[in-house]
Amino acid sequence: VARVCVLRGGATERTFAMLKPDVAKDSATVNGIKAMIDGAGLTIEREERCRLSRRQCETFYAEHAERSFFPDLVRFMSSGPVIKLELSGSDAVKRWRTLLGPTNSAVAREKAPKSVRALFGTDQQRNAAHGSDGVESAKRELSLMFK
Numbered sequence: 001v002a003r004v005c006v007l008r009g010g011a012t013e014r015t016f017a018m019l020k021p022d023v024a025k026d027s028a029t030v031n032g033i034k035a036m037i038d039g040a041g042l043t044i045e046r047e048e049r050c051r052l053s054r055r056q057c058e059t060f061y062a063e064h065a066e067r068s069f070f071p072d073l074v075r076f077m078s079s080g081p082v083i084k085l086e087l088s089g090s091d092a093v094k095r096w097r098t099l100l101g102p103t104n105s106a107v108a109r110e111k112a113p114k115s116v117r118a119l120f121g122t123d124q125q126r127n128a129a130h131g132s133d134g135v136e137s138a139k140r141e142l143s144l145m146f147k
């Protein structure tokens with residue numbers, strides 16, 4: 001069985017997705033994004049709704065600590081509930097990033113009009129959802145967010 005999976009597509013991976021405070025409070029939007037996840041052949045293995053502290057956001061986005069937008073990003077991410085998701089599937093990391101679209105929602109509407117950020121995001125910061133950018137960051141983020 002494992003052999004068949006390997007031959008048919010990419011490796012089965014896990015990735016971390018997070019619906020951000022701009023969309024997590026709206027159940028219709030949450031359901032819309034979940035339907036897109038399902039439609040892309042990804043499975044939601046785990047789901048948790050919570051509100052992140054400023055400290056948790058600072059740790060999660062530590063790689064951006066020196067950027068000018070960091071304080072604003074931390075304020076935004078801790079401003080309301082988020083929905084944390086563990087996704088699995090073939091090439092899950094790349095598949096979810098592709099489904100997300102470019103970081104800036106305005107750019108996403110130009111370049112990937114059917115992406116999550118194009119459909120549900122607002123701008124460069126309020127862009128609906130997060131996705132791990134690689135297998136290693138997915139491991140880090142999953143262990144950070146699901147204790």
Ligand code: GDP
Pocket residue numbers: 064069072073102103124125126127130131133
């Ligand atoms: P991602 O991997 O596509 O989410 O993008 P990054 O890792 O570069 O940035 C992390 C998050 O910070 C983004 O998803 C946005 O919410 C926010 N962000 C990125 N760049 C900017 C920016 O130039 N200005 C603001 N205000 N927020 C940004």
Ligand code: MG
Pocket residue numbers: 133
């Ligand atoms: Mg990133």
